[in-house]
Amino acid sequence: MKVRARWLIPLAALPVVGLLAYGFRADPRAVPSPLVGRPAPAFTLTTFDGTPVSLERHRGQVVVVNFWASWCYPACYEEAPVLEAGWRRLREQGVVVLGVAIQDKEPASREFIQRFGLTFPNAPDPAGRTSIDYGVYGVPETFVVDRRGMIRRKHVGAVTEAVFREWVEPLLRESAG
Amino acid sequence: MSAATARAARVIAGFLCLGAAAVVPLADAAGPAVSEEAVQAIAAQLRCVVCQNLSVADSPSEMASQMRDLIRERLAAGDRPEQVMAYFVQRYGDWVLLAPPARGLNLVLWLAPFGAVVGGLAIALTLAYRWRRRPAPAPAVPPMGPRDRERLAAELERLGD
Numbered sequence: 001m002k003v004r005a006r007w008l009i010p011l012a013a014l015p016v017v018g019l020l021a022y023g024f025r026a027d028p029r030a031v032p033s034p035l036v037g038r039p040a041p042a043f044t045l046t047t048f049d050g051t052p053v054s055l056e057r058h059r060g061q062v063v064v065v066n067f068w069a070s071w072c073y074p075a076c077y078e079e080a081p082v083l084e085a086g087w088r089r090l091r092e093q094g095v096v097v098l099g100v101a102i103q104d105k106e107p108a109s110r111e112f113i114q115r116f117g118l119t120f121p122n123a124p125d126p127a128g129r130t131s132i133d134y135g136v137y138g139v140p141e142t143f144v145v146d147r148r149g150m151i152r153r154k155h156v157g158a159v160t161e162a163v164f165r166e167w168v169e170p171l172l173r174e175s176a177g
Numbered sequence: 178m179s180a181a182t183a184r185a186a187r188v189i190a191g192f193l194c195l196g197a198a199a200v201v202p203l204a205d206a207a208g209p210a211v212s213e214e215a216v217q218a219i220a221a222q223l224r225c226v227v228c229q230n231l232s233v234a235d236s237p238s239e240m241a242s243q244m245r246d247l248i249r250e251r252l253a254a255g256d257r258p259e260q261v262m263a264y265f266v267q268r269y270g271d272w273v274l275l276a277p278p279a280r281g282l283n284l285v286l287w288l289a290p291f292g293a294v295v296g297g298l299a300i301a302l303t304l305a306y307r308w309r310r311r312p313a314p315a316p317a318v319p320p321m322g323p324r325d326r327e328r329l330a331a332e333l334e335r336l337g338d
Contacts, residue, residue: 034270041268103227103239128243135268137226 033135033154040065040145041133045100045123048110053098053121055145060176062168063145064097066159067131069104070112072139079140079158080116086164087120093172094147099123102131102139144168147176211252219248219261224273232275 035041040063044054055063066083068076087097099122101109106124113122125131134143144153144167153167220234225241233241233248244265251261265273277283321329 031270031272034267127246128240129247131240132244132247132265133268135270137269 031137033151035135035143035151036154038151039149040143040151041130043130043133045125045130047121047123048106048113051121053123055098055149058096058098059149060147061094061096062147062171064095064159064168065100065134065143065145066097067100067102067125067134067136067139067141068112069102069139070108071104075158076112076140077116079142079160080112080118082159082161082164084116084118084120086159086161086168090164090168090172091120095168095172096120100125100130102128102136144171146171147174211249215252215258216245216249219252219258220245222262222275223265224269224275226269226273 040055042055044052044056047053055065064083064086066079068080070076083097083099087095097120099113099118099120101112101122102125104124109122109124112118134141138156140156140158142155142159142163143151144155144163146152152171153163155163155167217234220241221232223233223244225231225233225236225238225244227238227240228236231241233244248261251264252258256264262274271277271283277286279287
């Protein structure tokens, strides 16, 4: 009995330690989105330039919907040049980058766009409807929508070159049908 | 804070009811009037997505306030509370619910505490029963070895001097 107990106690602790080891290493922010594989929620917003922008209009293209805010430092500041470069490089091939500024003050958003010289369409999300529709819980968050309007990937955190390479470019080879 | 919020919500709800009663003919066109209590009841079950462990009802954040507006709007549009909850679950997953639904793997969450209590009680009772039945044995003194005996003799001799 004595000998058995000596082994039993650490043995009983093992699953708990295992669970904690898993839990503490997992990112609590990386909650899988139920929207991946589903049709992207439609939206129509007005860009900072005053032009209407809708997801519907870009059906047939690969759309990168990026939610950002000017106060989101450093991640949004890191990804802004990457998004701009990706858009310039791939727009001829059918990629659209759409920026949605959420939980932000308009002058600050405008300043951010100017600072990075962003040329892709950027729009504010006044009542937060679009961000809630996309299940956004922080910035930056980015959704990759395929030519058929399906969400194929949700990326939490700054967009990197690799996101364009691994998740956007392969979708260009798919047909719109 | 929570009690104060609830009280404030009740007061606001009261005023809204008064207001609604006064303008019933006008409000009819805009759909059923939504009580603040109904909005709070739903908001209290939803996790504020930008907070740590706060409900949408308790959070002062902008996002939570936008979510409360959305709840109010959907209720006004005639959605039932379950449909409003489903709207959020479709977008955020079960994660957005402060009480995870008791099905599938989540059952472990719901049942584990009861299992732990029952198991703990069983262990405690078994041990208590065992200790009562078996009186504690007198502390055994290890027999003296030849070295100890030698040392004892030496010490005694030293004391005797």
